[in-house]
């Protein structure tokens with residue numbers, strides 16, 4: 150059974166399809182890159198899946214159930230990281246991580262210092278995030294990937310504002326997650342270093358010929 154299935158799926162803006170409708174089946178353990186030029190609809194597609202954008206045509210199935218009916222199960226198994234780092238800047242790195250861990254029931258096992266060291270933020274646990282750089286905000290947000298074992302990770306441009314070493318670590322984390330049975334759906338404009346991932350190439354919808 151596919152974890153996630155898109156049938157004749159496209160997102161619309163002003164009643165116009167953004168990209169040629171796609172048919173995709175995504176299974177546990179897969180890494181799937183959504184690719185396409187700027188403006189193709191990659192972010193809109195990910196936001197539609199996560200329930201943040203509802204102007205689309207076609208069908209989304211989660212474990213063979215229409216997403217609308219399986220919404221609660223789907224959201225409880227989802228980790229979504231969008232363009233924004235998704236942290237509260239008035240809180241410290243520790244408080245942000247405790248919050249993320251709390252909503253995933255992982256507070257008891259959370260090792261704040263250990264996780265921050267893994268994202269290159271050793272010693273930053275008790276610094277308010279508003280005193281950090283854009284790349285450091287991003288790292289605090291990404292730190293949750295070290296303890297969030299949600300079956301589906303949806304990551305929109307996760308490598309943005311991350312330096313070379315950070316990118317290598319993040320790629321390793323994604324690969325390890327997939328090997329453990331997790332599914333990762335991501336957008337990125339950079340070539341991925343690992344093998345065996347699938348690419349969904351969004352093609353700009355250019356009129357009736359593609360329907």
Ligand SMILES: Nc1ncnc2c1ncn2[C@@H]1O[C@H](COP(=O)(O)OP(=O)(O)OP(=O)(O)O)[C@@H](O)[C@H]1O
Nearest residue numbers: 162167185186187188189190191192193194336338
């Ligand atoms: N808030 C918005 N209001 C209206 N149109 C929008 C909005 N955001 C995006 N669009 C339009 O929707 C289309 C798809 O945008 P989207 O952000 O999904 O593209 P993308 O493939 O993620 O692009 P990029 O690679 O630049 O991040 C674009 O043509 C854009 O003009």
